[in-house]
Amino acid sequence: MWVPAAGNKPPALLPRKAQYLTNDVKLLRQHIQVPLQFPKDFFSVILEKGSLTAMRFLTAVNMEHPEMLEKASRELWMRVWSRDEDITDPQSILAAAEKAGMSTQQARGLLEKTSAPQVKNKLKETTEAACKYGAFGLPVTVAHVDGQTHMLFGSDRMELLAHLLGEKWMGPVPPGVGAKL
Known part of the structure; x- marks a missing residue:
């Protein structure tokens, strides 16, 4: 997802990036088993x-x-990126919340x-931060390590995050572990 406040355009609006992303998502799906x-x-x-209400x-x-x-x-993500379901309609958000384990009330x-x-202000503050x-x-991960701040963009940066944290990276699906989603 792109952040309009950052002044950039979504990658899918650029023809070469759009074609790249189509192929990249297929490979990523296989690699991360999601x-x-x-x-x-x-x-x-x-x-x-968009996803403002979500x-x-x-x-x-x-x-x-x-x-x-x-x-x-996870449930809202799965609705859009796995099942091609809506996340803008209030009933869709309620269905996702209930599937995630919340009571209707x-x-x-x-x-x-x-x-x-x-709520609006908190989301604005979070975006500004x-x-x-x-x-x-998005996705963005911010790591504070040894007095330094590192901003990592993308879901393919977990190996680099592990390096910063001094941890061993076992891959998106470590041996013997099934996909979590």
């Missing part, structure tokens, strides 16, 4: 509809139920908070 695919109507889903929902989850953030994030309460100023580290898209 059911990854572009939505059928990529431009509508990603560039027109990001606000996840912000509300993080503010009130941080223990649910990973599961809710809990999910509805969090969804109502997506229009609250505190990422941009201050140099983010221009």
Whole structure:
């Protein structure tokens, strides 16, 4: 995902990068053993509809139920990038939240908070903080190691993160471990 505040354009809008990404996603799906695919109507889903409500929902989850953030994030990600399902309609977000283990009441309460100023402001603050580290898209990992800050872009930077942390990188799916998603 690209960050508009960074002043750049999504890679899919550049013809050569779009073709590259199509092939890259196929290889990445095999390598990381995650059911990854572009939505059928990529431009509508990603560039027109976007994910603002979903990001606000996840912000509300993080503010009130941080223990649910990973599961809710994964389910919303799977809806878009594995099953080509919507994440903009409130009913879609509720379905994802319930699949992630939230009660209907809990999910509805969090969804109502997506229009609250505190949630909107927290998402803006988080985005601004990422941009201050140099983010221009997602995923981004920021590592603070030995008094230095390192911003790493992309899902293919885990080996470099392991190096910074002094850890051994076992690959996206270590031997004997099945895919987590």
